[in-house]
Amino acid sequence: MGFELKDIAEKIESGERLSKEDGLKCLKSNDLLSLGLMADSVRKRKTGDIVTFVGNHHICYSNICINSCDYCSFGRKTDDPDAFTLTLDQIRAEAIESKKGTVPEILFMGSIHPDFFLEFFKEAIKIIKSEVPEIKILAFSPVEIDHFAKQEKVSVNEILRCLKTTGLSAITGGGAEIFSQRVRKELGCENKISGDRWLEIMEAAHLEGIASNASMLYGFIETDEERIDHLIALRGLQDKTKGFTHFLPFAFAWRNLPSPAGYDDLKMLAASRLMLDNFNHIRSYWCHLGLELAQVSLLFGADDLNGLKQKGRIIHSSGAVESQFVKRERMIDVIKRARRIPRERDVLFNLID
Amino acid sequence: MDKNLIEVSDRIERGERLSEENGIKLLESSDLLSLGRLADFVRRNKAGDEVYFIANKHLYYTNVCVWRCKFCAFSRNLNDSDSYTKTIEDLILEVKNSENGLSELRITGGINPKLSFEFFENLIFSLKSAFPYLHIEAFAPTEIDFIALSSGLSVEDVLIRLKKAGLGSLAAGGAEVFSPRIRREFCPKKTSGKRWLEITKTAHQMGVCSNASLLYGLTETVEERIDHLIEVRNLQDETGGFNSFIPLPFLPENTKLFSFSGSTGFDILKMIAVSRLMLDNFKHIKFLWIYGGLKLGQTALSFGANDLGGTVIEENKGVARSAGAKNFGFTTREELIRTIKRADRIPFERGVLYQARN
Ligand code: SF4
Numbered sequence: 001m002g003f004e005l006k007d008i009a010e011k012i013e014s015g016e017r018l019s020k021e022d023g024l025k026c027l028k029s030n031d032l033l034s035l036g037l038m039a040d041s042v043r044k045r046k047t048g049d050i051v052t053f054v055g056n057h058h059i060c061y062s063n064i065c066i067n068s069c070d071y072c073s074f075g076r077k078t079d080d081p082d083a084f085t086l087t088l089d090q091i092r093a094e095a096i097e098s099k100k101g102t103v104p105e106i107l108f109m110g111s112i113h114p115d116f117f118l119e120f121f122k123e124a125i126k127i128i129k130s131e132v133p134e135i136k137i138l139a140f141s142p143v144e145i146d147h148f149a150k151q152e153k154v155s156v157n158e159i160l161r162c163l164k165t166t167g168l169s170a171i172t173g174g175g176a177e178i179f180s181q182r183v184r185k186e187l188g189c190e191n192k193i194s195g196d197r198w199l200e201i202m203e204a205a206h207l208e209g210i211a212s213n214a215s216m217l218y219g220f221i222e223t224d225e226e227r228i229d230h231l232i233a234l235r236g237l238q239d240k241t242k243g244f245t246h247f248l249p250f251a252f253a254w255r256n257l258p259s260p261a262g263y264d265d266l267k268m269l270a271a272s273r274l275m276l277d278n279f280n281h282i283r284s285y286w287c288h289l290g291l292e293l294a295q296v297s298l299l300f301g302a303d304d305l306n307g308l309k310q311k312g313r314i315i316h317s318s319g320a321v322e323s324q325f326v327k328r329e330r331m332i333d334v335i336k337r338a339r340r341i342p343r344e345r346d347v348l349f350n351l352i353d
Numbered sequence: 354m355d356k357n358l359i360e361v362s363d364r365i366e367r368g369e370r371l372s373e374e375n376g377i378k379l380l381e382s383s384d385l386l387s388l389g390r391l392a393d394f395v396r397r398n399k400a401g402d403e404v405y406f407i408a409n410k411h412l413y414y415t416n417v418c419v420w421r422c423k424f425c426a427f428s429r430n431l432n433d434s435d436s437y438t439k440t441i442e443d444l445i446l447e448v449k450n451s452e453n454g455l456s457e458l459r460i461t462g463g464i465n466p467k468l469s470f471e472f473f474e475n476l477i478f479s480l481k482s483a484f485p486y487l488h489i490e491a492f493a494p495t496e497i498d499f500i501a502l503s504s505g506l507s508v509e510d511v512l513i514r515l516k517k518a519g520l521g522s523l524a525a526g527g528a529e530v531f532s533p534r535i536r537r538e539f540c541p542k543k544t545s546g547k548r549w550l551e552i553t554k555t556a557h558q559m560g561v562c563s564n565a566s567l568l569y570g571l572t573e574t575v576e577e578r579i580d581h582l583i584e585v586r587n588l589q590d591e592t593g594g595f596n597s598f599i600p601l602p603f604l605p606e607n608t609k610l611f612s613f614s615g616s617t618g619f620d621i622l623k624m625i626a627v628s629r630l631m632l633d634n635f636k637h638i639k640f641l642w643i644y645g646g647l648k649l650g651q652t653a654l655s656f657g658a659n660d661l662g663g664t665v666i667e668e669n670k671g672v673a674r675s676a677g678a679k680n681f682g683f684t685t686r687e688e689l690i691r692t693i694k695r696a697d698r699i700p701f702e703r704g705v706l707y708q709a710r711n
Contacts, residue, residue, distance in 0.1 A: 030696070030697035032652075032655045032696075033389050033390050033393060033655055036386050036389075037386050037387075040386060261648060261691075261692050261696070262648030262649060262650070262651040262652040263651050263655075263695055264695065265648065266652065290618075290646055290648060290649065291617075292617060292621065292646070293618055293648050293652065295617050296618040296619065296649070296652060333617075337617045337619055337620065
């Protein structure tokens with residue numbers, strides 16, 4: 001093992017928390033396999049050999065968005081020719097459609113729409129729940145919650161409570177991007193809620209009993225330090241609330257910047273696994289990595305391969321190839337061939353038989 | 354570390370040659386990261402930190418093939434509507450259109466009885482005359498076998514004449530898995546493994562070097578894979594004529610073998626590592642990045658690979674694509690260089706014989 005990773009390895013072995021400097025060393029090191037071995041040992045300790053995935057269905061209600069983040073090509077203005085918005089009836093139809101598969105999760109998502117109000121979404125959630133009562137609904141991110149609170153002129157807690165009573169199980173970690181204000185400016189999403197606000201809303205959600213995931217957008221313009229700071233901020237909140245189900249780093253391609261290389265993806269996963277000692281699960285995004293490398297990432301700390309269906313359009317906007325779908329059998333085969341145990345899960349990481 | 358690897362690992366550290374049993378243990382282990390570290394250790398000592406690539410162009414003169422191997426999605430029957438056989442003029446034009454910065458032409462095709470020895474000789478001669486500075490790597494040993502059989506010439510004579518016409522080296526291909534059992538099932542008409550080795554040996558003895566490969570992910574056993582590697586290793590001991598070894602994952606998409614799940618990322622990296630460890634007399638282990646993408650290719654550099662293949666400029670109906678390679682196409686020199694540098698390695702643009710390009 002490279003000399004620079006020796007003391008980190010010792011800390012990992014004794015279960016000691018890694019410091020910011022340790023995290024930076026991990027990202028700086030090019031000893032990819034040693035990072036993998038360390039991350040893999042942590043993974044084994046935490047989750048054993050089970051690799052989870054989720055059968056999911058997406059309902060995307062609209063692409064009309066008031067924000068215009070530079071890196072996003074998903075959002076449209078109301079009068080764009082390809083702008084769309086689903087009606088409640090269409091949402092009901094989608095919910096019925098989801099019953100065709102064994103789907104434990106519906107991801108209900110869209111943009112920050114100027115004329116939709118909380119009432120509409122409550123109605124939509126009720127409809128979905130009435131069609132498929134056993135389903136867990138994952139919807140909205142802190143960005144939307146913040147937006148609703150402003151629209152309705154009430155506190156985020158109130159919004160969260162109300163959505164929870166309606167049937168919401170979890171919110172997504174969307175809008176976290178990377179907390180560094182400098183990078184947010186450069187990405188042109190400084191109008192989106194700040195990193196601090198994101199954390200605040202997540203804390204509120206967790207305290208209301210709504211789970212969520214945590215994510216980080218990484219690529220080429222942030223420094224190693226900004227990456228690690230982001231992880232440490234998440235770790236801090238997780239200490240307090242234990243509300244994050246998992247963490248996923250995802251790479252983005254932006255303008256003419258090259259997309260991160262395989263090394264960077266695997267290193268980022270390993271560093272996340274090592275830094276986030278209070279997260280149970282690390283998820284790898286096969287849509288970005290390709291299924292082959294995603295399989296390999298199971299050796300670099302990941303233990304979840306997420307959905308059979310990826311939320312194509314939005315991922316696409318952040319630079320991924322295209323909307324993608326993988327068959328259940330293929331997913332199971334890929335996991336087995338990594339000599340791990342495939343299990344389907346729901347949004348809260350309960351295993352499903 | 355997987356305890357089954359400990360003995361092998363000791364041998365590797367002492368620089369000892371691995372046995373068949375050792376190889377089988379390696380392939381059976383699921384401790385991929387440890388395999389990677391062993392292979393990476395060997396790679397560093399044997400081949401240093403350079404990572405090689407080449408600016409090349411693949412030319413396919415015909416996709417008509419009478420052998421129709423089951424794993425091949427490239428070949429067509431003569432009267433299929435999308436079969437083609439190109440003229441020498443077409444091929445020259447094709448090279449002209451993408452000549453910029455090339456250092457190698459790689460020419461292969463199906464087994465097409467309509468083509469005479471004169472065609473092959475002319476093909477090489479004309480391309481070499483039109484592009485004297487390009488190295489011509491052409492025909493797999495299987496094609497040489499067919500050319501000899503159909504022309505009535507001996508393998509030696511075929512090689513002598515092609516060499517005179519401008520042939521620089523033989524292309525990898527047709528090795529598949531040597532196991533007769535597998536060949537019977539998947540490519541019964543093809544040159545046998547034994548014959549492949551013979552032809553290759555003849556070529557090497559005449560100073561025509563070549564590359565070795567292994568097509569894996571069919572129904573071959575681990576023994577069959579390892580035996581293949583050992584055969585290759587033995588011939589290399591004898592002749593030293595192989596430039597590199599290329600493990601080729603079978604990718605079932607587009608072939609008739611839909612029921613196969615093919616090779617996954619795990620298999621691909623493992624096979625690279627095991628090839629590196631078994632083939633102690635090869636300096637270069639190549640991962641063709643078109644078989645899995647640049648991201649996986651870059652990762653393979655930590656598992657024993659030191660060559661990423663070409664800045665492939667490939668036409669639409671190329672073999673790799675037909676065999677299901679998803680990342681078909683070409684990458685630029687800059688992207689390859691960046692990919693290599695970001696793995697903390699040294700990019701090295703090579704000629705066919707691994708010499709530096711000037
Ligand atoms: S692999 Fe070669 S010999 Fe076999 S069918 Fe394809 S082109 Fe013909």
